[in-house]
Amino acid sequence: MTKQTIDVRERIIRAAAELLARGGRQAVSTRAVSAAAGVQAPTIYRQFGDMQGLLDAVARETLAGYVRQMATQERADAPIEDLRRGWNLHVAFGLANPAAYALIYGDPTTMADASAARDDLAILHGLVVRAAEAGRLQVSVPHAVRLLAAAGIGVTLSLIATPPEARDPRLSAAMREAVFAAITIAPTSDGAPDGAPGLGRVAARAVALRAVLAEAPGVLSLAERHLLGEWLDRLAGADD
Known part of the structure; x- marks a missing residue:
């Protein structure tokens, strides 16, 4: 052009x-x-x-600024705090840009190009991987990403649909912490995962090993890595 x-x-x-x-x-x-x-x-x-193509372009441009902000955020030492901040920024973006947010997330079937939300999801995936590598995740990375995305989008759309004067200011934080409680495990004083009995600690360690397995590509054969991955997913209670 x-x-x-x-x-x-x-x-x-x-x-x-x-x-x-x-x-x-x-x-x-x-x-x-x-x-x-x-x-x-x-x-x-x-x-x-057509006009839908224009609306898609507007949605992508609006989302791009938020994605750039997320991508340039300095990472905290505590990955769960990064996840918490990411959630808060996502909800704040939606409330600041309700019409564009509804275009992106409200009805995916109307989007001619669903790429508008891919960078946002990729950033969320990266934050979840960090939590997994730190041994703080008690479910698989894909499952955690799906839960966080569904809950975050759902609560944001719910808040957008509610008149500002009628919004419950506690709703986002309550939903966030409920999801975090379901997917994370608390650390002990020495940084090791704790806070969930038995299988919870096993799951956190399995998810952590799964997250870093690709960093040692030459240690196991392809078949061995596939088998180990299946075992780790089973220990993590993965359903994907």
Whole structure:
């Protein structure tokens, strides 16, 4: 694309984003975007295919700033605190950008390109892996990611759907801590996982070994690594 084409595209996205933030999805009409961006309607369709394509582009651009913020956050020594901060930032992003958030997470079947949320999920996966490597996870990494994503998205959409004056300020923290209690195990004074009897400690150690297994690729054969992975998943209670 030429610089002029890129400038026109960015102007259209910026205009649509401002309309979306002020008036929600219904405010982003062809006529309104054309007027705000100073372009003819056919230009929008040449650039984005249709209005859904434009909305997808707006969602991606809005999410990109949040993803950059998450990616540049300095990591804490305690991985669970990083997870807690990540949850809080995700909810705050949704409440600050309710219309864009609903486009991304509200109805995935309407998204022409679901890549808008992939970077966010990749960052969550990285935070969960850190918790696993530290021996703080008592469920498999994929299962923990699914639980955190489902709960975080669900609570954010619930808060968005509730008028600000009626929102329960304790809801997000209560949901967060309930999920954390289900997936994590507390450390002892020497840093080893504790806080769950018997199988809970075994699961935490199995998940930790599973998370770092790829760091020793030449020690076991492919078949041995596959078998060990199955055993570790079973010890972790993995259902995937």
